[in-house]
Amino acid sequence: MKKPKIEVIDKNGSFKVLMKNVPVEIANSIRRIILSEVRTLAIHDVFIFKNNSVLNDDTLAHRLGLIPLKTSRKKVKELLDSVDETDYVTIVLNVSARDKFMTVYSKHLKSKDKEVKPVSNDIVIAKLSPGQAIEAELWARVGSGSEHAKWSPVSVAVVRGLPKISLSKDIPADIAKNLVDICPKNVFILEDDKVKISDPLKCTLCMLCEKEYPEYVKVKIDESSSLLYIEPIGHLPIKDIFEDAFEILTEKLDHFIKMLTEVEIDVT
Numbered sequence: 001m002k003k004p005k006i007e008v009i010d011k012n013g014s015f016k017v018l019m020k021n022v023p024v025e026i027a028n029s030i031r032r033i034i035l036s037e038v039r040t041l042a043i044h045d046v047f048i049f050k051n052n053s054v055l056n057d058d059t060l061a062h063r064l065g066l067i068p069l070k071t072s073r074k075k076v077k078e079l080l081d082s083v084d085e086t087d088y089v090t091i092v093l094n095v096s097a098r099d100k101f102m103t104v105y106s107k108h109l110k111s112k113d114k115e116v117k118p119v120s121n122d123i124v125i126a127k128l129s130p131g132q133a134i135e136a137e138l139w140a141r142v143g144s145g146s147e148h149a150k151w152s153p154v155s156v157a158v159v160r161g162l163p164k165i166s167l168s169k170d171i172p173a174d175i176a177k178n179l180v181d182i183c184p185k186n187v188f189i190l191e192d193d194k195v196k197i198s199d200p201l202k203c204t205l206c207m208l209c210e211k212e213y214p215e216y217v218k219v220k221i222d223e224s225s226s227l228l229y230i231e232p233i234g235h236l237p238i239k240d241i242f243e244d245a246f247e248i249l250t251e252k253l254d255h256f257i258k259m260l261t262e263v264e265i266d267v268t
């Protein structure tokens with residue numbers, strides 16, 4: 001088996017990740033682990049000392065819990081390996097609207113650890129009227145998406161096989177033009193009246209081209225590699241997400257292999 005390679009090939013909004021020499025079934029395990037098992041940090045305990053805003057304490061705590069926190073895999077591991085009681089990061093929210101209206105944003109959250117902060121400064125938490133204030137201490141803990149979606153490092157993760165398109169050599173000029181027009185993803189281009197494949201990775205395997213011209217075009221799935229689409233929320237750098245996912249998968253496989261070696265077969 002060839003050595004697997006993970007390569008980000010498109011970063012516009014969502015990430016398109018080419019997983020070379022990673023079959024779809026393994027890529028799907030990675031996808032599921034990314035969604036539900038990769039470990040991140042999220043606010044989990046909220047101690048409210050003062051809150052006379054219109055938001056009740058429960059709603060405020062819920063909102064705070066859903067603010068994604070940016071950190072690194074190193075920090076998450078540090079917290080996981082912590083032997084004392086400090087397996088969390090403290091964040092303080094102390095805001096007060098003295099004599100005018102005030103919007104409380106995620107930028108008002110002050111983390112006691114410089115390696116942990118909200119992924120964006122502009123998430124609205126509450127609106128305060130003059131005289132209103134919030135004083136709270138928040139504890140961010142390590143968790144994973146299987147416990148609550150707030151820990152999931154991605155909002156979307158989709159996997160599919162790699163398209164493999166082949167064109168016959170003798171495509172008439174009128175059909176070549178139709179092929180270019182028929183493809184909704186502009187996979188084909190015309191060059192000197194000949195149809196060429198511009199970017200096979202744009203293909204969504206809709207099969208319109210093959211259905212219309214089965215004698216000239218064949219679309220298959222290359223089962224040795226995969227494409228993964230993910231939309232990271234910002235908890236972890238993308239490299240950290242993959243490193244953690246592969247480490248978790250490796251641990252699971254080690255456990256599975258150990259179980260296989262210990263199987264007792266009694267079929268007499």
Ligand code: SF4
Nearest residue numbers: 183203204206207209
């Ligand atoms: S399968 Fe669909 S997306 Fe892919 S090349 Fe054919 S028409 Fe285009």
